[in-house]
Amino acid sequence: xxxxxxxxxxxxxxxxxxxxxxxxxxxxxxxxxxxxxxxxxxxxxxxxxxxxxxxxxxxxxxxxxxxxxxxxxxxxxxxxxxxxxxxxxxxxxxxxxxxxxxxxxxxxxxxxxxxxxxxxxxxxxxxxxxxxxxxxxxxxxxxxxxxxxxxxxxxxxxxxxxxxxxxxxxxxxxxxxxxxxxxxxxxxxxxxxxxxxxxxxxxxxxxxxxxxxxxxxxxxxxxxxxxxxxxxxxxxxxxxxxxxxxxxxxxxxxxxxxxxxx
Amino acid sequence: xxxxxxxxxxxxxxxxxxxxxxxxxxxxxxxxxxxxxxxxxxxxxxxxxxxxxxxxxxxxxxxxxxxxxxxxxxxxxxxxxxxxxxxxxxxxxxxxxxxxxxxxxxx
Numbered sequence: 001x002x003x004x005x006x007x008x009x010x011x012x013x014x015x016x017x018x019x020x021x022x023x024x025x026x027x028x029x030x031x032x033x034x035x036x037x038x039x040x041x042x043x044x045x046x047x048x049x050x051x052x053x054x055x056x057x058x059x060x061x062x063x064x065x066x067x068x069x070x071x072x073x074x075x076x077x078x079x080x081x082x083x084x085x086x087x088x089x090x091x092x093x094x095x096x097x098x099x100x101x102x103x104x105x106x107x108x109x110x111x112x113x114x115x116x117x118x119x120x121x122x123x124x125x126x127x128x129x130x131x132x133x134x135x136x137x138x139x140x141x142x143x144x145x146x147x148x149x150x151x152x153x154x155x156x157x158x159x160x161x162x163x164x165x166x167x168x169x170x171x172x173x174x175x176x177x178x179x180x181x182x183x184x185x186x187x188x189x190x191x192x193x194x195x196x197x198x199x200x201x202x203x204x205x206x207x208x209x210x211x212x213x214x215x216x217x218x219x220x221x222x223x224x225x226x227x228x229x230x231x232x233x234x235x236x237x238x239x240x241x242x243x244x245x246x247x248x249x250x251x252x253x254x255x256x257x258x259x260x261x262x
Numbered sequence: 263x264x265x266x267x268x269x270x271x272x273x274x275x276x277x278x279x280x281x282x283x284x285x286x287x288x289x290x291x292x293x294x295x296x297x298x299x300x301x302x303x304x305x306x307x308x309x310x311x312x313x314x315x316x317x318x319x320x321x322x323x324x325x326x327x328x329x330x331x332x333x334x335x336x337x338x339x340x341x342x343x344x345x346x347x348x349x350x351x352x353x354x355x356x357x358x359x360x361x362x363x364x365x366x367x368x369x
Contacts, residue, residue, distance in 0.1 A: 020329065020340045027339060034333045038278055045282035053286035 095255040099144040108220065109261040111135065115253050116159070123167035123189060125150070127256065130158045140219045140259045147247040148212060148223040149256055162256075165225065166191045166246060173216035174225055176208045182215065185225055185244065193226060193244040200240050204231050210244055220262040266319060269309075270326055276302055277330040302327050306346055310353040324350040 003011070023030050058065075096112065104110060111133060117126030129135050141149045141162045150170065153163035163170055170187035174195060183198040195210055208228040214221035229245040280301050306327050310320035328343030335342070 016325065017340065017344070020343055023339045030339065031333055034330075038334075041275070041278050042282040045278055046286075049283035049286035056287070 092255060095144045099257065102144070102146055104142075104144070104146060104257065107262065108257075108259045110257040111260055113141075113160075113256050113258055115256060118250065123150075123164040123170075123187065123191065124153065125162040125164065125250075125253065125256075127160050127162055127258070128158070129258070130156045130160050132158055134260065135160045135258055136260075138218075140223070140262075142223055142257050142259060143248055143253070144255070144257065145247070146222075146224055148219060148225055149248055149253070151218070152258065160258075164191070164250070166193050172218045173213045174210045175213040176204065176228075177211055179203070179208070182213055183241075185210065185212075191246065191250055193246055194241055195228065195244050196239065196241040198240045198242065200233070200238070202240075204228060204240065204242055206231070220259065266322075269319075269323065273302070273305075273323065273327055274330060276305060277327070277334060280331075281334045302331060303346075306350065307353070310350050311357070315354075315358055318354075320354065321347060321350045 092112070092114075099105065099110070111129060113127040113129045113135075115125050116128050119125070125141075127135075127141070135152060135155050137152055137155055139152045141151060143149060148165055150162045150164040150167070152160050154161040165172070165185065165187055166189065167187045168189040172185055173182065174185035175182045179202060181198060181202045181204060184196045186194050186196050188194055198204060206228050210225040210227065212219040212221060212223040212225060224247050226244040226246040228242045230243040231240065232242065233240040284301065306320070306324055309323050313320050324346035325343055328341075328346035329339070331342040331346075332339045
């Protein structure tokens, strides 16, 4: 019996498939053999693929990364702004806490203000409250530690100017409480204060604390002014005078209190 | 005749390339996370479409291509072989029946 070409092809086809499907019985062994011989090449191809794909991914995703970067920058700025706002609140809280510890709120009716500008040359400060908030001219301004800063010089609708006690034309009565020495505290400008008209017979020492006295009636009694820094005594003059080192540092002033009533 | 064993060797490397190199580029052509770009299948189509009507190398190529893909995939041995051989036969049948390249007439 002669087999035609077509029958031959069909026979080869059937035999090939039968052989192929029978390989499924030894599937694990067959696959293992191919994996074994292909593993080194596959390893290299896998590494290469990773490298090239990583590079291309970077190139194709540049726009996406740019957008993401932009969004992150915006978010970062928002968070920074929030952080600064929270820091401000924290500072304000700390300041109020200090004031409460001293018991300032029991002695005076206070209004918390923030320093928003300085004119050091003229010994002036700009604060963020004015007529609207009930600030009036001549009201004393102090720190949370009960240190006298100055008094309200000018009142605007929403802001006020505070004249520091170191301003040239500022003067008020002061005392050294331990020694009952009374005198005139006078501003010299440029953050300098002097204590004048002190009786010659009284002994004054450096580091003596000067506070406000009730004699002048400009400021409440007992506000801290500063401490004696240098004493100037001369037999030719009727009074002795001293230089006062103020307790406040103008650069560090942030929050203050305006004493509305005492 | 000399060329054919080399093409089958090339096929082996092509399959390795397909399963070890191309999966990293999924982001480039993937749709819903599926890798539908099959280089081996593309070469199979080209060989079957471009070879002469009377030659049957395309079917042999389909057989080996299917076999190698079966080895390196999770399917049972014979699945891709059967699929590729049937596709090759269909292309051959289609070309023989409806395409006359000599006369530059298609259909």
